[in-house]
Amino acid sequence: xxxxxxxxxxxxxxxxxxxxxxxxxxxxxxxxxxxxxxxxxxxxxxxxxxxxxxxxxxxxxxxxxxxxxxxxxxxxxxxxxxxxxxxxxxxxxxxxxxxxxxxxxxxxxxxxxxxxxxxxxxxxxxxxxxxxxxxxxxxxxxxxxxxxxxxxxxxxxxxxxxxxxxxxxxxxxx
Numbered sequence: 001x002x003x004x005x006x007x008x009x010x011x012x013x014x015x016x017x018x019x020x021x022x023x024x025x026x027x028x029x030x031x032x033x034x035x036x037x038x039x040x041x042x043x044x045x046x047x048x049x050x051x052x053x054x055x056x057x058x059x060x061x062x063x064x065x066x067x068x069x070x071x072x073x074x075x076x077x078x079x080x081x082x083x084x085x086x087x088x089x090x091x092x093x094x095x096x097x098x099x100x101x102x103x104x105x106x107x108x109x110x111x112x113x114x115x116x117x118x119x120x121x122x123x124x125x126x127x128x129x130x131x132x133x134x135x136x137x138x139x140x141x142x143x144x145x146x147x148x149x150x151x152x153x154x155x156x157x158x159x160x161x162x163x164x165x166x167x168x169x170x171x172x173x174x
Contacts, residue, residue: 011057
């Protein structure tokens with residue numbers, strides 16, 4: 001992977017984005033901002049996108065990349081950075097099906113850690129994504145947690161990726 005032309009995503013889970021019904025106003029705004037960010041990245045020459053395949057922002061971003069790849073940007077690639085095999089084991093059935101559909105359409109799937117749940121494996125996945133990216137698109141409200149840890153790591157990373165932050169609760173200026 002060429003780090004300088006690669007984008008990764010980090011962001012909140014559904015509970016911080018208005019829930020699993022993605023037709024809520026927060027998710028509608030997040031989807032729009034994500035698509036704008038992805039389109040801008042493509043215009044700037046980025047061609048590979050990494051999704052951590054978690055519920056929420058990761059899967060939404062992956063679906064946007066796939067939509068753009070199928071329509072206007074056929075040259076882009078989607079990589080799934082899965083923290084461990086079985087990540088989706090306790091998810092709702094509809095979310096497991098959605099994840100499976102995305103994984104089937106990815107250009108590459110990287111299992112970052114050995115199988116089996118451990119909370120630290122999500123951070124290891126995030127570290128892997130940042131280390132392999134020149135741009136990080138973060139849907140983050142500034143709170144502590146996995147997304148905050150990922151942004152903090154990106155801010156301190158030796159290769160200094162560009163970080164684009166989308167606050168899910170902040171409306172863009174009119």
